Amino acid sequence: MAQLRIRPNGRIQFDFHLYGQRFREGTKMMSTPKNLNKAKTQLKKMNAEIDLGTFQYRDYFPGSKKINLFEELQRGKHPDRFYPFFDTFANEWFDRQKSKWKNSYQRTVRLNLEGYLIPTFGNTLINELTLAHVEYYRQALMELTKPDGTRKLSNRRINNIFWPLIAAVSLASDEYKFDYPLRRYKALKEESADSHPMTIEEVQRFLEAVNPYWHDYFVVRFWTGMRSCEIHGLYAEHIDFDHRLINIRQNYVNGEICDVKTPKSRRFLKMCDTLHDALSRVMANRDEAPSFVFTTPKGKAIDTHYISKKIWYPTLKKAGLKRRRPYETRHTAAVLHIAAHENPLYISQMLGHSDTRLLFDVYAPYVANASRLDGSAFSDMMRQNKIG
Numbered sequence: 001m002a003q004l005r006i007r008p009n010g011r012i013q014f015d016f017h018l019y020g021q022r023f024r025e026g027t028k029m030m031s032t033p034k035n036l037n038k039a040k041t042q043l044k045k046m047n048a049e050i051d052l053g054t055f056q057y058r059d060y061f062p063g064s065k066k067i068n069l070f071e072e073l074q075r076g077k078h079p080d081r082f083y084p085f086f087d088t089f090a091n092e093w094f095d096r097q098k099s100k101w102k103n104s105y106q107r108t109v110r111l112n113l114e115g116y117l118i119p120t121f122g123n124t125l126i127n128e129l130t131l132a133h134v135e136y137y138r139q140a141l142m143e144l145t146k147p148d149g150t151r152k153l154s155n156r157r158i159n160n161i162f163w164p165l166i167a168a169v170s171l172a173s174d175e176y177k178f179d180y181p182l183r184r185y186k187a188l189k190e191e192s193a194d195s196h197p198m199t200i201e202e203v204q205r206f207l208e209a210v211n212p213y214w215h216d217y218f219v220v221r222f223w224t225g226m227r228s229c230e231i232h233g234l235y236a237e238h239i240d241f242d243h244r245l246i247n248i249r250q251n252y253v254n255g256e257i258c259d260v261k262t263p264k265s266r267r268f269l270k271m272c273d274t275l276h277d278a279l280s281r282v283m284a285n286r287d288e289a290p291s292f293v294f295t296t297p298k299g300k301a302i303d304t305h306y307i308s309k310k311i312w313y314p315t316l317k318k319a320g321l322k323r324r325r326p327y328e329t330r331h332t333a334a335v336l337h338i339a340a341h342e343n344p345l346y347i348s349q350m351l352g353h354s355d356t357r358l359l360f361d362v363y364a365p366y367v368a369n370a371s372r373l374d375g376s377a378f379s380d381m382m383r384q385n386k387i388g
Contacts, residue, residue, distance in 0.1 A: 002046045004039055006031045012039045018050070019073035025061050058085070058123050083176055086129060087122030093168040104253040112161045121165065127178040129169060131185060138162065155188035195362060196324040197331040209319035214311055216278040217294050218329065224269050225333030225351045228326060229253050230260070232302045234293045236286070239279055244271040248352070252301060265352040334363045
């Protein structure tokens with residue numbers, strides 16, 4: 001049983017024996033009547049859990065160096081406690097899997113573990129984690145709101161948060177031979193991201209309003225649909241003026257050069273006259289030292305957040321355009337190429353898509369009339385043949 005003691009310095013200490021070992025944990029609380037009542041309440045709860053055999057050291061003393069000793073003794077006494085706690089196994093799972101991921105994705109998974117999953121499930125034995133635990137927490141995340149009352153986390157974001165938990169528990173159930181508790185877990189239905197491409201007129205307004213230093217940078221983005229990480233990772237050696245080709249071979253993410261997103265993302269882009277002229281101007285004014293084609297005015301590599309905060313959104317406001325993500329340069333390129341009646345296969349290859357389906361699922365509605373995808377051609381044919 002646990003007891004309270006008052007140390008010579010007047011601070012309250014918990015003192016108890018478990019599994020043949022004495023454990024003492026000091027507190028920062030001075031032995032005032034208020035603090036003693038608070039400590040007695042905690043002591044009563046601890047003793048109740050000790051009697052029931054459910055006491056977990058880490059629940060009460062999460063930063064203690066004695067946690068490992070307690071859990072080793074506990075598992076030796078109770079074979080059913082052989083299973084690891086979620087935080088222990090999740091960290092081991094991460095260390096085993098991270099070599100398969102890019103550094104940027106490693107950071108994302110680590111953020112999900114440390115920011116959401118471990119604080120919530122860390123002190124749960126992994127075999128005792130249930131579907132109810134997961135669904136109640138997921139519902140709590142769905143109910144989080146921003147100051148304006150809108151949801152803080154989308155369904156897609158929540159699914160990404162829970163993926164490491166699903167993967168870790170699945171692996172643990174195989175290795176520790178217990179029934180997988182999340183067999184009936186179903187991911188949330190993800191909303192299709194709304195796209196807000198610009199019209200030709202809006203592109204022109206944007207290019208007229210943007211700082212001249214960034215004019216050619218955005219010409220390349222609007223004309224090619226390159227992702228932010230692709231254009232920021234573009235090296236001078238990737239520009240082939242002789243054959244009028246832009247070679248997409250790498251990304252620049254969070255200060256690091258890494259591989260492209262998918263195998264299809266590794267591609268060549270053809271340079272029209274506008275792109276040739278824009279890139280020629282950039283290369284002519286470029287410092288020879290940096291490898292990157294595009295840099296900040298100080299010659300530094302471009303960070304995506306820098307573009308968004310310092311260039312993109314201020315320019316939209318200056319041009320009187322609706323607020324939208326910088327990624328809309330990619331959507332805009334797709335829509336304008338469709339409207340210009342370019343071959344869908346060519347557009348898909350330009351964007352690095354695996355097939356043409358995405359073009360018609362996402363972009364075609366914006367250019368129905370321009371690309372003759374509004375049904376008028378069929379109606380004209382039927383009318384001309386006097387059918388109906």
